[in-house]
Amino acid sequence: xxxxxxxxxxxxxxxxxxxxxxxxxxxxxxxxxxxxxxxxxxxxxxxxxxxxxxxxxxxxxxxxxxxxxxxxxxxxxxxxxxxxxxxxxxxxxxxxxxxxxxxxxxxxxxxxxxxxx
Amino acid sequence: xxxxxxxxxxxxxxxxxxxxxxxxxxxxxxxxxxxxxxxxxxxxxxxxxxxxxxxxxxxxxxxxxxxxxxxxxxxxxxxxxxxxxxxxxxxxxxxxxxxxxxxxxxxxxxxxxxxxxxxxxxxxxxxxxxxxxxxxxxxxxxxxxxxxxxxxxxxxxxxxxxxxxxxxxxxxxxxxxxxxxxxxxxxxxxxxxxxxxxxxxxxxxxxx
Numbered sequence: 166x167x168x169x170x171x172x173x174x175x176x177x178x179x180x181x182x183x184x185x186x187x188x189x190x191x192x193x194x195x196x197x198x199x200x201x202x203x204x205x206x207x208x209x210x211x212x213x214x215x216x217x218x219x220x221x222x223x224x225x226x227x228x229x230x231x232x233x234x235x236x237x238x239x240x241x242x243x244x245x246x247x248x249x250x251x252x253x254x255x256x257x258x259x260x261x262x263x264x265x266x267x268x269x270x271x272x273x274x275x276x277x278x279x280x281x282x
Numbered sequence: 283x284x285x286x287x288x289x290x291x292x293x294x295x296x297x298x299x300x301x302x303x304x305x306x307x308x309x310x311x312x313x314x315x316x317x318x319x320x321x322x323x324x325x326x327x328x329x330x331x332x333x334x335x336x337x338x339x340x341x342x343x344x345x346x347x348x349x350x351x352x353x354x355x356x357x358x359x360x361x362x363x364x365x366x367x368x369x370x371x372x373x374x375x376x377x378x379x380x381x382x383x384x385x386x387x388x389x390x391x392x393x394x395x396x397x398x399x400x401x402x403x404x405x406x407x408x409x410x411x412x413x414x415x416x417x418x419x420x421x422x423x424x425x426x427x428x429x430x431x432x433x434x435x436x437x438x439x440x441x442x443x444x445x446x447x448x449x450x451x452x453x454x455x456x457x458x459x460x461x462x463x464x465x466x467x468x469x470x471x472x473x474x475x476x477x478x479x480x481x482x483x484x485x486x487x488x489x490x
Contacts, residue, residue: 184344184347184348185340185344185348186340186341186344189338189340189341190340190378192338193338193340193375193378193379193382194378194379194382194397196338196379197379197382197383197386198383199386199390200382200383200386200397201395201396202395202396202397203382203396203397204396204397204398204399206398206399206402206422207385207396207397207398207399207401207402209399209422209425210399210402210403210418210421210422211378211381211382211402213417213418213421214381214402214406214411214414214418215340215374215377215378216348217414217417217418218374218377218411218414219345219348219349219352219370219374220348220349220351220352221352221413221414222349222352222370222373223348223349223350223352223353223362223370224352224353224354226366227352227353227354234358234361235353235356235358235359235360235361236360236361236362236363237349237353237360237361237362237363237366238363238366239363239365239366239369241366242366242369242370242373250410251410251411254376254377254380254409255373255376255377258372258373258376259369259372259373
């Protein structure tokens with residue numbers, strides 16, 4: 166986009182409440198394989214949807230979690246992702262945390278086979 | 283499976299089971315719970331063989347602010363653990379990629395090169411985010427009104443990166459067009475499409 170148009174788009178989108186950098190969103194979109202180009206409407210909708218997603222995830226996790234002291238924890242997120250179908254695409258990148266000693270115990274009980282790459 | 287436990291132990295390991303990224307087995311990432319260490323230090327365990335879309339993140343401050351806006355305010359200040367913020371950063375990139383690849387697939391199926399708004403909306407619906415559809419459509423409408431209202435634009439022209447691969451394929455559906463213009467200098471065209479809304483009686487504008 167020419168900078169003039171970009172300004173106008175930014176202004177219009179900001180005035181309606183987008184607070185994420187669309188250029189960065191576009192970068193992420195473009196890094197998907199086989200994506201050649203993205204029209205402005207698609208970029209806008211994706212950016213806005215991302216905002217909705219963040220709020221949705223945060224709220225679900227917060228409601229789902231301990232909610233102690235109005236704090237959102239990583240564990241709240243991990244639990245929500247496990248429980249809610251909508252968020253299950255995130256399970257790979259949002260593993261639950263485990264203490265070292267618990268992990269070692271787990272290993273003892275379930276020895277991992279040698280990885281056969 | 284592993285359980286999450288609160289602990290006074292300062293260090294925790296993140297157990298990453300990432301079957302689709304690695305050939306198998308467990309991945310351990312060391313991470314300080316006090317949040318000083320970045321969650322995104324993947325180099326230690328070589329989780330990635332090549333550069334992935336998940337490596338690009340949206341700024342954490344923006345993400346954190348939006349998270350806070352989503353949480354009801356009770357009068358107490360909302361706190362979000364640092365690793366939670368970082369985690370949502372990654373989730374966001376994952377989400378964007380998730381939607382984009384679905385939209386891209388549909389685009390290819392219809393033999394188009396440019397992902398348009400309808401592709402995105404369709405992807406949302408397919409992937410279980412149909413609860414976002416109404417707010418998104420509403421938002422799009424308001425955005426167009428805001429763009430129209432911007433002084434000095436009869437329409438919108440685009441440079442490289444957006445819309446330059448707009449082809450006749452984009453017009454195969456019956457579409458009422460919002461704003462169309464051709465910038466004689468740049469020879470690029472931007473078209474707003476509302477293929478998910480049929481407005482009867484609106485004359486179809488064809489660009490050739």
